[in-house]
Amino acid sequence: MAAGKVLSFGELLLRICPDGEGQWLGENKLPFYVGGAELNVATALALWGVPSAYLTALPQNFISEQLVGYLQERQIDTSPIVMQGDRLGLYYLPKGKDLKNAGVIYDRAGSAYADLTPGTINWDAVFEDVSWFHFSAICPALTQNVADVCAEALQAAADRKIFVSLDLNYRAKLWKYGKEPVEVMPALASSCDLIMGNVWAANKMLGMPLQEDLVADIEKDKLLQHATLTSEAILKEFPKSKIVANTFRFDHGAKGIRYFTTLYTQGQLHVSQEYVVDQILDKVGSGDCFMAGLIYGFFHQNSPKTTLEFATAAAFKKLFIESDATTTSVAEIQETIKEYAD
Numbered sequence: 001m002a003a004g005k006v007l008s009f010g011e012l013l014l015r016i017c018p019d020g021e022g023q024w025l026g027e028n029k030l031p032f033y034v035g036g037a038e039l040n041v042a043t044a045l046a047l048w049g050v051p052s053a054y055l056t057a058l059p060q061n062f063i064s065e066q067l068v069g070y071l072q073e074r075q076i077d078t079s080p081i082v083m084q085g086d087r088l089g090l091y092y093l094p095k096g097k098d099l100k101n102a103g104v105i106y107d108r109a110g111s112a113y114a115d116l117t118p119g120t121i122n123w124d125a126v127f128e129d130v131s132w133f134h135f136s137a138i139c140p141a142l143t144q145n146v147a148d149v150c151a152e153a154l155q156a157a158a159d160r161k162i163f164v165s166l167d168l169n170y171r172a173k174l175w176k177y178g179k180e181p182v183e184v185m186p187a188l189a190s191s192c193d194l195i196m197g198n199v200w201a202a203n204k205m206l207g208m209p210l211q212e213d214l215v216a217d218i219e220k221d222k223l224l225q226h227a228t229l230t231s232e233a234i235l236k237e238f239p240k241s242k243i244v245a246n247t248f249r250f251d252h253g254a255k256g257i258r259y260f261t262t263l264y265t266q267g268q269l270h271v272s273q274e275y276v277v278d279q280i281l282d283k284v285g286s287g288d289c290f291m292a293g294l295i296y297g298f299f300h301q302n303s304p305k306t307t308l309e310f311a312t313a314a315a316f317k318k319l320f321i322e323s324d325a326t327t328t329s330v331a332e333i334q335e336t337i338k339e340y341a342d
Helices: 023-027 037-047 062-073 144-159 181-189 199-206 220-237 286-299 304-318 330-339
Strands: 005-009 013-016 032-035 052-055 089-092 105-107 130-136 163-167 194-197 243-252 256-265 268-271 275-277
Touching: 005 037, 032 037, 037 052, 037 062, 037 130, 037 286, 130 144, 130 286, 144 163, 144 181, 163 286, 181 199, 194 199, 194 286, 199 220, 220 243, 220 256, 220 268, 243 286, 243 304, 256 304, 268 304, 275 304, 286 304, 304 330
Parallel strands: 005 052, 005 130, 013 089, 130 163, 163 194, 194 243
Antiparallel strands: 013 032, 089 105, 243 256, 256 268, 256 275
């Protein structure tokens, strides 16, 4: 594909991490991390040497200035950022918990990003020198206006023949404006070249069939069979799409994880090696890291299998990093692939 910048679009969030026991109250300290699914992708790509730009909306204040400086230090192009509104989005999540966890508390209503409206963003300027556009299903979950901005972005990307990727992140606590994901996401997915998620998210958000008999026992062979069925259903329903990726992550023991992924393209299902480990540190951002790994691989025109193994190892390594975004280098990821090879 044509070399240009990868532009990631989504809300910059601060993740605030109270401990489960409430010690933070006595210590007057709350750890926090700079996050947001799409920013995690942009950060990983910049770290791995891919030209990476980021589009969000931030209020005009000193905290935003510091955040923009922080992103620039990480080699992220911040020129697309829209300055408007009054507040940053926040979310609270106890350390070590999953974002799908019941404990997550969002504080995003009325943020600069949630208040974006169509007609605000200059797509000519934003898409200059961009060859790849990435967003996630978290964006249209916020408000109808943001969903409309996503549609506007996709039209502008299509007009410029920009490659588009979508992560089917499902956050039940965010879809609160009267629409179900399946009423919003299919129209957006129809403009995407690469769709990443899992068989459950594809069912919930795109209306793809879910065969309970294949997922009931979490048997790998049956899950791979379902990955093929879901991928083929997506490609049939959304002809612009050429690539579908699925992740499978299950708890293993008390604190561990079992993880493998698939990539379907050109009539073939590629399956990653499997990672099984007894203890992890932090689940947040692992899927974003997988997405970034896919972009990295296809950006460098690597084979589907090479791309999948890189993305999977990158996502696996993220499980041992406390921040929202990865800090693992390309060399460390390639070392991990060798280390865990069958």
